[in-house]
Each structure stands twice: as C-alpha cells, then as structure tokens.
Amino acid sequence: MKSAYTCFCTDIIHEGHLNIINHAKKYGRVIVGALSDKALIRYNRFPTVPQEERIRMYRSIEGVDEVVIQEDMRYDDVITLIHPDYIVHGDNWLSGPESSIRAHVEEKIKAYGGEIIDVPYTFSEKVSKIDLQLKEKLSMPEYRRKRLHQLLEMTDIVKVMEAHSGLTGLIVEKTVVENEGKLDQFDAMWISSLCDSTAKGKPDIELVDLTSRLRTIEDITEVTTKPIIFDGDTGGLTEHFVYTVRSLERLGVSAVIIEDKKGLKKNSLFGTEVEQTQASIEEFSEKIAAGKKAQLTDDFMIIARIESLILERGMEDALKRAAAFVKAGADGIMIHSRKKDPAEILEFCDKFRAEDKHTPIVVVPSSFNTITEAELAEHGVNIVIYANQLTRSAFPAMQKTAEDILKYHRAKEVDDRLMSIKEIITLIDEI
Numbered sequence: 001m002k003s004a005y006t007c008f009c010t011d012i013i014h015e016g017h018l019n020i021i022n023h024a025k026k027y028g029r030v031i032v033g034a035l036s037d038k039a040l041i042r043y044n045r046f047p048t049v050p051q052e053e054r055i056r057m058y059r060s061i062e063g064v065d066e067v068v069i070q071e072d073m074r075y076d077d078v079i080t081l082i083h084p085d086y087i088v089h090g091d092n093w094l095s096g097p098e099s100s101i102r103a104h105v106e107e108k109i110k111a112y113g114g115e116i117i118d119v120p121y122t123f124s125e126k127v128s129k130i131d132l133q134l135k136e137k138l139s140m141p142e143y144r145r146k147r148l149h150q151l152l153e154m155t156d157i158v159k160v161m162e163a164h165s166g167l168t169g170l171i172v173e174k175t176v177v178e179n180e181g182k183l184d185q186f187d188a189m190w191i192s193s194l195c196d197s198t199a200k201g202k203p204d205i206e207l208v209d210l211t212s213r214l215r216t217i218e219d220i221t222e223v224t225t226k227p228i229i230f231d232g233d234t235g236g237l238t239e240h241f242v243y244t245v246r247s248l249e250r251l252g253v254s255a256v257i258i259e260d261k262k263g264l265k266k267n268s269l270f271g272t273e274v275e276q277t278q279a280s281i282e283e284f285s286e287k288i289a290a291g292k293k294a295q296l297t298d299d300f301m302i303i304a305r306i307e308s309l310i311l312e313r314g315m316e317d318a319l320k321r322a323a324a325f326v327k328a329g330a331d332g333i334m335i336h337s338r339k340k341d342p343a344e345i346l347e348f349c350d351k352f353r354a355e356d357k358h359t360p361i362v363v364v365p366s367s368f369n370t371i372t373e374a375e376l377a378e379h380g381v382n383i384v385i386y387a388n389q390l391t392r393s394a395f396p397a398m399q400k401t402a403e404d405i406l407k408y409h410r411a412k413e414v415d416d417r418l419m420s421i422k423e424i425i426t427l428i429d430e431i
C-alpha cells in the first residue's frame with residue numbers, strides 16, 4: 001500500500017486539517033508528522049500544547065494510521081526514513097517563505113518517484129477564529145511569562161530583538177525569513193532602556209520613569225505574543241525594585257535584567273569615558289535576593305548584569321560577581337563588553353561555564369558584532385540580545401528623508417525608498 005504523509009504543526013485540529021486527512025486517505029496509508037517543538041518555534045508560532053500532547057491529539061484523528069515526529073522543517077529526516085509516495089500539504093505553501101521548503105521537498109521526493117499533493121487551503125470564518133484564539137492565548141500574561149524558561153529548554157540559543165513600540169514589537173513578532181531553505185524568526189523582545197529613552201528623545205540615564213516604561217510594555221503586549229525581557233537598568237532602590245518585579249510579572253514579562261551599577265547610571269557603551277559607579281557585591285546581591293523573594297510566580301527570572309568588563313575592573317572581578325549573584329538567587333548572568341573583539345566575552349563564558357554548567361548566560365553583541373549565534377552557543381551562551389539595531393537603522397533613514405524633503409522642496413525625490421501608501425495603510429491588521 002502506498003503512503004501519504006502530511007506534516008502538522010497545529011495545537012488545535014480544525015476542518016482544514018480534517019480536509020487534508022481526507023485527501024491523504026485517497027492516496028494511501030496516512031502518516032502524520034508532528035513538527036518538533038524545536039523546529040516549530042522557528043517555522044511557525046510557539047506551541048501552546050507540548051509535543052507529546054500534540055502527538056496524542058494527531059493519533060486520535062480518524063483516518064490517521066501513524067504519527068511520527070518530524071525534526072527537520074525541510075522534511076529531510078522523514079523523507080529518508082519513510083520515503084512517502086505522496087506528501088500532502090495545503091496549497092498555501094506555494095507562495096511566501098514556505099515555498100522554498102516546498103521546492104526542496106519536491107526535488108527530494110521526485111528523485112524516487114514521489115509526488116506532492118497541494119490541497120486547496122481551507123479559508124473559513126471558523127478557521128480564522130481558531131487561529132486568532134491561539135494567538136490570543138499566547139499573548140496572555142500567564143502563557144507569555146513562562147515562555148522564556150520554555151525557550152531555554154527548547155533551543156540552543158534564544159534570539160532576542162529590541163522593541164520599543166507597538167510597531168517595532170510587530171516587526172519582531174512577524175519577521176520571518178527564509179535562509180538556506182529554512183525559515184527563521186526571533187524568539188523574544190528586549191525592551192531596551194537605550195531605545196525606549198531614545199524614542200522619547202531622552203538620554204539613557206533612568207530618566208524615563210517606570211510608569212512610562214510599563215506603558216511601552218503595554219503598547220507592545222497589546223499587539224504581540226512573543227516573550228519579553230525588560231531592561232531594568234540598575235533596578236533602582238531595592239525598596240522600589242520589589243514593586244517593579246511584581247508589576248512586570250503582572251504584565252506577563254518573562255525576565256528583568258538589572259545591572260550592578262548605582263548612582264547616576266549612564267549607558268554602558270560609554271564605558272569609562274563617563275563616571276559610573278559599580279555597586280558592591282553585597283549591595284547588589286541584596287537587591288537580587290529581595291527581588292526573588294518578592295516574585296509570586298515560578299516563571300519570572302531576575303538576571304544579573306555584570307559591568308566589570310565595561311568598567312575595566314577585570315575578568316576575576318566579573319567572575320567573582322557572577323558566582324556571588326547566582327548564589328544570591330539570580331536566574332541568569334548577563335556579561336557585557338564594549339570591545340570590538342569578542343575575546344573577553346568568550347573568556348568569561350568559558351571560565352563561568354567551567355564552574356557553573358546551568359545558569360543561563362546572556363550577551364549583547366553590539367560592539368563585538370562579528371560573532372555568530374552558533375559561536376556564542378558553543379561557548380555556553382543561552383540568550384543573545386540584538387539591543388539597538390532597529391532604532392539605529394530607522395533613525396538614519398528618517399533623517400535622510402527629512403533632509404531631502406527640505407532640499408528639494410517636495411517629496412518626490414524620496415518616494416522610491418518609501419513604503420507605498422497602500423502598504424502603510426494596510427500594515428496593521430484590523431480586527
């Protein structure tokens with residue numbers, strides 16, 4: 001008997017999936033592949049039900065003969081293992097980033113006489129509603145908050161991009177690229193103090209107050225589902241920080257990163273060009289411990305950021321602080337550097353990992369930007385944050401447009417590099 005294979009990455013079975021199964025049945029024995037969590041988070045959206053539960057759910061569908069795990073979004077593993085005679089898929093993969101996967105699958109199965117069956121995609125009000133409900137579920141605080149912990153388990157390195165508004169949040173949420181035949185996307189958002197302040201035309205010195213920063217988070221949570229890491233600057237007074245922790249938890253933020261500085265905080269990328277004071281190990285440990293005691297959920301993470309390399313206090317100091325802050329309860333360590341060469345960051349990561357196998361390490365490669373995610377992961381880094389690149393790309397583009405309109409006394413000369421009017425008015429989904 002011939003085999004008909006289809007890959008599912010859904011958390012809810014609806015008429016569209018049943019339609020696929022009914023088509024597949026006509027061609028042979030129906031095998032459903034459950035796309036693994038690891039592949040799913042890059043390919044589609046975060047699963048709201050665990051892999052094992054999805055497998056059970058797919059098994060219970062009438063007409064399904066077998067369920068297997070598909071680890072590779074390009075289907076290489078299942079094609080090698082099963083050699084399906086037919087691969088059945090909704091015809092939505094004929095266009096967009098998924099089309100490269102279709103092309104790859106076609107080439108592979110044609111080699112042994114296999115065939116793709118494109119089934120017309122089911123568009124219905126019910127299907128769209130289910131899709132919206134899933135999205136809504138992912139955006140809820142209790143689901144969003146625990147996602148960073150889950151991502152740390154699921155992927156080698158969690159990829160985080162800066163967001164400081166609803167619009168930048170949407171860019172992080174929705175940008176999917178096809179690269180070397182695989183789809184990729186960011187896992188989470190970083191609410192940078194630098195970019196949040198810059199967007200308001202203010203310096204990055206803890207001048208934008210918490211009420212305003214929480215408002216930025218709300219603007220972002222209203223239109224996105226991905227988890228959030230909040231740049232908490234110094235965390236402020238310990239007596240205030242405990243309240244901040246509760247507010248962030250309530251909003252569904254997954255983690256706050258606080259840096260071991262005190263007094264007037266300036267941006268780390270100034271390094272020793274400006275006066276900045278590091279908090280003592282004791283003071284900062286106390287703040288971490290107070291925050292951990294204040295948090296109400298098990299999901300929330302407090303990550304300690306060490307400024308010893310920025311302030312040129314040396315590697316030994318950085319490592320000593322890391323060990324002390326973990327002891328005080330920190331759920332992760334962020335190590336920062338403003339050197340172009342990643343050597344000191346990698347040295348820290350290697351030495352820290354030799355002593356501590358599990359505490360997540362976070363890095364922000366703004367200056368040492370030649371290093372790749374894979375190289376960082378090899379040195380034990382768990383979270384990489386692209387902290388300011390959206391802001392730094394938008395500003396020169398806007399400035400040039402303003403200059404050119406002034407120069408030409410009209411807008412025609414800038415038009416070619418602008419998004420079309422049609423695109424901008426339809427950019428935001430309406431309910």
Ligand code: SPV
Pocket residue numbers: 192193194195204231267268269364366387388
């Ligand atoms: C931020 O994005 O605000 C940061 C990272 O804290 S850095 O600007 O490199 O200090």
Ligand code: MG
Pocket residue numbers: 192193194204231233
């Ligand atoms: Mg900051």
